[in-house]
Amino acid sequence: MPKVVDKPKKRDDIAQSATALFLEKGYSNLTISEIAKNAGVAKGSIYKYFESKEDIVFAIIEQAQESYDKEILYSIQNTNKIEDKILALFDLCISNCDEGIKRRKIYKEFISICLDDPSEKMVDFLYNIKEKYTNWLKDILREGILSGKLKPQSLEFANGLFVIGEGVLLFSSLDNYNDENLLQLHIKSLLKLIKIGENDE
Amino acid sequence: MPKVVDKPKKRDDIAQSATALFLEKGYSNLTISEIAKNAGVAKGSIYKYFESKEDIVFAIIEQAQESYDKEILYSIQNTNKIEDKILALFDLCISNCDEGIKRRKIYKEFISICLDDPSEKMVDFLYNIKEKYTNWLKDILREGILSGKLKPQSLEFANGLFVIGEGVLLFSSLDNYNDENLLQLHIKSLLKLIKIGENDE
Amino acid sequence: MPKVVDKPKKRDDIAQSATALFLEKGYSNLTISEIAKNAGVAKGSIYKYFESKEDIVFAIIEQAQESYDKEILYSIQNTNKIEDKILALFDLCISNCDEGIKRRKIYKEFISICLDDPSEKMVDFLYNIKEKYTNWLKDILREGILSGKLKPQSLEFANGLFVIGEGVLLFSSLDNYNDENLLQLHIKSLLKLIKIGENDE
Amino acid sequence: MPKVVDKPKKRDDIAQSATALFLEKGYSNLTISEIAKNAGVAKGSIYKYFESKEDIVFAIIEQAQESYDKEILYSIQNTNKIEDKILALFDLCISNCDEGIKRRKIYKEFISICLDDPSEKMVDFLYNIKEKYTNWLKDILREGILSGKLKPQSLEFANGLFVIGEGVLLFSSLDNYNDENLLQLHIKSLLKLIKIGENDE
DNA sequence: TATGAATGAGCCTTCATTCAT
DNA sequence: GATGAATGAAGGCTCATTCAT
Numbered sequence: 001m002p003k004v005v006d007k008p009k010k011r012d013d014i015a016q017s018a019t020a021l022f023l024e025k026g027y028s029n030l031t032i033s034e035i036a037k038n039a040g041v042a043k044g045s046i047y048k049y050f051e052s053k054e055d056i057v058f059a060i061i062e063q064a065q066e067s068y069d070k071e072i073l074y075s076i077q078n079t080n081k082i083e084d085k086i087l088a089l090f091d092l093c094i095s096n097c098d099e100g101i102k103r104r105k106i107y108k109e110f111i112s113i114c115l116d117d118p119s120e121k122m123v124d125f126l127y128n129i130k131e132k133y134t135n136w137l138k139d140i141l142r143e144g145i146l147s148g149k150l151k152p153q154s155l156e157f158a159n160g161l162f163v164i165g166e167g168v169l170l171f172s173s174l175d176n177y178n179d180e181n182l183l184q185l186h187i188k189s190l191l192k193l194i195k196i197g198e199n200d201e
Numbered sequence: 202m203p204k205v206v207d208k209p210k211k212r213d214d215i216a217q218s219a220t221a222l223f224l225e226k227g228y229s230n231l232t233i234s235e236i237a238k239n240a241g242v243a244k245g246s247i248y249k250y251f252e253s254k255e256d257i258v259f260a261i262i263e264q265a266q267e268s269y270d271k272e273i274l275y276s277i278q279n280t281n282k283i284e285d286k287i288l289a290l291f292d293l294c295i296s297n298c299d300e301g302i303k304r305r306k307i308y309k310e311f312i313s314i315c316l317d318d319p320s321e322k323m324v325d326f327l328y329n330i331k332e333k334y335t336n337w338l339k340d341i342l343r344e345g346i347l348s349g350k351l352k353p354q355s356l357e358f359a360n361g362l363f364v365i366g367e368g369v370l371l372f373s374s375l376d377n378y379n380d381e382n383l384l385q386l387h388i389k390s391l392l393k394l395i396k397i398g399e400n401d402e
Numbered sequence: 403m404p405k406v407v408d409k410p411k412k413r414d415d416i417a418q419s420a421t422a423l424f425l426e427k428g429y430s431n432l433t434i435s436e437i438a439k440n441a442g443v444a445k446g447s448i449y450k451y452f453e454s455k456e457d458i459v460f461a462i463i464e465q466a467q468e469s470y471d472k473e474i475l476y477s478i479q480n481t482n483k484i485e486d487k488i489l490a491l492f493d494l495c496i497s498n499c500d501e502g503i504k505r506r507k508i509y510k511e512f513i514s515i516c517l518d519d520p521s522e523k524m525v526d527f528l529y530n531i532k533e534k535y536t537n538w539l540k541d542i543l544r545e546g547i548l549s550g551k552l553k554p555q556s557l558e559f560a561n562g563l564f565v566i567g568e569g570v571l572l573f574s575s576l577d578n579y580n581d582e583n584l585l586q587l588h589i590k591s592l593l594k595l596i597k598i599g600e601n602d603e
Numbered sequence: 604m605p606k607v608v609d610k611p612k613k614r615d616d617i618a619q620s621a622t623a624l625f626l627e628k629g630y631s632n633l634t635i636s637e638i639a640k641n642a643g644v645a646k647g648s649i650y651k652y653f654e655s656k657e658d659i660v661f662a663i664i665e666q667a668q669e670s671y672d673k674e675i676l677y678s679i680q681n682t683n684k685i686e687d688k689i690l691a692l693f694d695l696c697i698s699n700c701d702e703g704i705k706r707r708k709i710y711k712e713f714i715s716i717c718l719d720d721p722s723e724k725m726v727d728f729l730y731n732i733k734e735k736y737t738n739w740l741k742d743i744l745r746e747g748i749l750s751g752k753l754k755p756q757s758l759e760f761a762n763g764l765f766v767i768g769e770g771v772l773l774f775s776s777l778d779n780y781n782d783e784n785l786l787q788l789h790i791k792s793l794l795k796l797i798k799i800g801e802n803d804e
Numbered sequence: 805t806a807t808g809a810a811t812g813a814g815c816c817t818t819c820a821t822t823c824a825t
Numbered sequence: 826g827a828t829g830a831a832t833g834a835a836g837g838c839t840c841a842t843t844c845a846t
Contacts, residue, residue: 028229028317032820042828044822053820108316114375115313116229123375130372153390160365160387167368171331174315174324186361189354193394206809233837243811245839254837407830430631430719434816444832446818455816514718516777517711518631525777532774555792562789566763569770573733576717576726588763591756595796635841645807647843656841 011049014039015059023105027057027113054119061110064103065129068092076136082144083191086161089137093168093183108173111166134162154194161187212250215240216260224306228258228314255320258310265307266330269293277337283345284392287362290338294369294384309374312367335363355395362388413451416441417461425507429459429515456521459511466508467531470494478538484546485593488563491539495570495585510575513568536564556596563589614652617642618662626708630660630716657722664713667706668732671695679739685747686794689764692740696771696786711776714769737765757797764790 017039021030032053036043050056075088087094092103114122138158144150168183218240222231233254237244251257276289288295293304315323339359345351369384419441423432434455438445452458477490489496494505516524540560546552570585620642624633635656639646653659678691690697695706717725741761747753771786 026317031818036829043820043830044828045826047821048826111371112313112316115309115371116227116317118375126375153393156386156390159383160390163368163372163383163387164361164365165368166371167364167366170312170316170367170371171364174319174327182360182364185357186364189357189361190391192354208809211809232835234835244837245812246810248838249809409830412830428719433814435814445816446833447831449817450830510718513773514715517715517773518629518719520777528777555795558788558792561785562767562792565770565774565785565789566767567770568773569766569768572714572718572769572773573766576721576729584762584766587759588766591759591763592793594756634839639808646841647807647809648805650842651805 007049011059012063014041014046014049015056015063018056019060019063019106022057022060022109023102027109028116030057054113054122057109057113058121058125061106061125064106065125068103069132072136076140082140082149082195083188085140086137086187086191087184089133089140090161090165090183090187093165093172094181104169104172107169111170130162133165134158137161149196151194151196157190157194161190208250212260213264215242215247215250216257216264219257220261220264220303220307223258223261223310224303228310229317231258255314255323258314259322259326262307262311262326265304266326269304270333273337277341283341283350283396284389286341287338287388287392288385290334290341291362291366291384291388294366294373295382305370305373308370312371331363334366335359338362350397352395352397358391358395362391409451413461414465416443416448416451417458417465420458421462421465421504421508424459424462424511425504429511430518432459456515456524459515460523460527463508463512463527466505467527470505471534474538478542484542484551484597485590487542488539488589488593489586491535491542492563492567492585492589495567495574496583506571506574509571513572532564535567536560539563551598553596553598559592559596563592610652614662615666617644617649617652618659618666621659622663622667622709625660625663625712626705630712631719633660657716657725660712660716661724661728664709664728667709668728671706672735675739679743685743685752686791688743689740689790689794690787692736692743693764693768693786693790696768696775697784707772707775710772714773733765736768737761740764752799754797754799760793760797764793 014035018030018035021034021038025034030053032046033043035056036046039046046056050059072089072091075091076085079085079088091100092107094100095103110122110126114126138155141150141154141158145152145154164183164186215236219231219236222235222239226235231254233247234244236257237247240247247257251260273290273292276292277286280286280289292301293308295301296304311323311327315327339356342351342355342359346353346355365384365387416437420432420437423436423440427436432455434448435445437458438448441448448458452461474491474493477493478487481487481490493502494509496502497505512524512528516528540557543552543556543560547554547556566585566588617638621633621638624637624641628637633656635649636646638659639649642649649659653662675692675694678694679688682688682691694703695710697703698706713725713729717729741758744753744757744761748755748757767786767789
């Protein structure tokens, strides 16, 4: 009987195990040797499951993104107030629990790779994230407009808001920048302006 | 008599010549050998003018930033309308002339270095840019508030606006993203909301 | 099945092969490239077996010293006369067979490294050699004293004798100095003085 | 009127100034640039006065040796007891005043160079030192024999004694070895044996 | 004569990937 | 399937020496 190997599972396991290293050292300081050792697998075997080093981190990122997406969607759907929905959407940029910080780091490394030596695969992935989140954001805003809670021009801020998120992530990874609630304040201030019935003099 | 060499000039010349390579290949794919060859100089000579590879790109970045700052300040001071001042401030993220694109690329590489392997020097430099531009932005907003053209809460958007700029830069460097006027639209939309006397239903 | 490599053996083989080069060119004129080529191995492979260039020569030195120690101990134990025991101890400084000359060269390179740029590891190793050989020498002398063959003050010459050995090694490595029997003469003359019953006018 | 340069003097001055650096950093860590800067001279000028880096340290060593020789000779001639004469001869290996330590370091570096990459010039110089000092030592011993103070066989220890000196120097440069009076003890013990009228049971 | 800019070979080390077993 | 030894290009940096001015 041949040894049965659950290839997708093992692939996941390796990516899982590499995640900790990835967070700790960052992409460019990470070696295949370390990943292999950490996963309890031979260096050569890595290439049975992944095409390249980049492929590994891509798997990590994909894994993280997938689970994050689910959470976010769930959060949005289980929240009522528009403000809370939007904040939920930006949880990645705001949350300060361990899990949140971890995810931010992964995303930051992902961006770093895209900037340093962009591959089509990576850039496409980033592009899809942007589309997806911008669309979710637009859905929220559209819903608010339809229900009469938001001014019609609210939609014009969707793209910009997403991009703020990116900028915040970028800065949050650098030591000096602890403006974790910069984004919250901005969102809240903006909402005051685009909510109907709250435009005070 | 000693051979007279204008050291600062030569340093600048090398940095200048390295800039093209830097833009083309990015920091991590750039080698000292190439820089030297491109500058028509021996490898060893590079180290007469620069302390390290990082020092070279830092010089490039400093050079670019310095000249950019001057232009921006000049633009701001020679513009009347608040909107134009703000757009001038974000010229780096908006402009599509060759010079603008080049600068954006340089800035993007700079960010990339900061993300990949941040040195104190680099991060400090980034921090100072942030402070400087945020303050200029606040000055513009404050002036608008004082002159009765902007609502008081306008100031709350200063930090967020700067960060949008960063996010835009980040995305603009990736091939697929040609939303150059995303930022303009966002700014214009926001201004409509924070201007006094333009809040229409 | 994994390719089976006797790692310690290969390490030894490389060290062995490097020894010839080491003797021929000396530490500072030796390059890793040469060592690799000479061993029929890729440059990178060297670092699978050794941590650094210094590590390689240290292995060579250790190898030589280890085998030498065994021989010396054996010689001393299988010799009867005190004089012969002492001469056996200094075999490294005296012997003129190929093996002896080779060992002397290795030892000389070792000293050279210690003088030029001493690392803790190297100096400690030298220190241990000194302690070991001085102690063996003292044992021989003590035995002679106890058995009534040597005068009690003989022990006072142990340290000095060891150091003569060092000095001789040092000089023997330089081309002009062929006083290989300088040490033998000195030892013999000294023994005449410290032996009991042979102090004649 | 042509600028008159006292070339030999300037050569000496440069060597003098380089000595401190030489002591501090050792030959292999010393750069021509440093020497030039320290001497207040251009790098290129160094090569007007010296043929090579080695030539500079050779000058330093020659300078040191010359002044040392004078002192030693003077000491020997102004001392009466044989033991004191011999100790005076080995002052380089024994003295612990600043000057003595300095000289020992220079000599050690000299030996280090001879071991690492011996040039004819250096080795000849070392050979001459050996001859000179051994001869002085023999003179002292011969005088002692003639005056009936030393046994005839004393002469047999001349070569060995010189070599001990070398060995002591070599070790004294390494951190762990503080047996500064090893040599004194050895000499004194030996003298007791070779003096006439002091052979006790 | 003095200068110091320029040279460029050479150094040790790293690491993603391959492939024989 | 699994292994891990082997590869070898590439990289940043140093420094004694030369030579145009």
